[in-house]
Amino acid sequence: MDGDPTATARIVTTFDPDGLTSAQRYGDACVVCHKKWPRPRVRVGRLPDDTAVLACDDCAEALTPPTGLCPFPGRRRAAYS
Numbered sequence: 142m143d144g145d146p147t148a149t150a151r152i153v154t155t156f157d158p159d160g161l162t163s164a165q166r167y168g169d170a171c172v173v174c175h176k177k178w179p180r181p182r183v184r185v186g187r188l189p190d191d192t193a194v195l196a197c198d199d200c201a202e203a204l205t206p207p208t209g210l211c212p213f214p215g216r217r218r219a220a221y222s
C-alpha cells in the first residue's frame with residue numbers, strides 16, 4: 142500500500158480516545174482546550190483507528206514547540222524518524 146497522499150506526517154502522537162470527549166474524537170473540538178469555535182484545524186495526532194486529532198492554533202503551537210526541524214507550524218516531524 143504505497144502512494145498514500147495523506148501519509149506525509151508519518152510520526153504523530155497517538156491519543157487515548159478514552160480521555161477525549163466525543164466532540165474531540167470527531168475533530169469538532171480542540172483536543173486540549175475543548176474549544177469548538179473557531180474550529181480546530183491543526184492535526185496534532187491521531188487515534189488508534191487513525192482518526193485525526195485536532196487542536197486549535199494556540200494549543201497546537203503549545204503542543205509543537207519550535208525545534209527548527211520543520212518550517213511548517215502545526216506539522217510536526219519527530220527527530221527519530
Ligand SMILES: [Zn+2]
Pocket residue numbers: 171172173174175176196197198199200201
Ligand atoms: Zn485549544
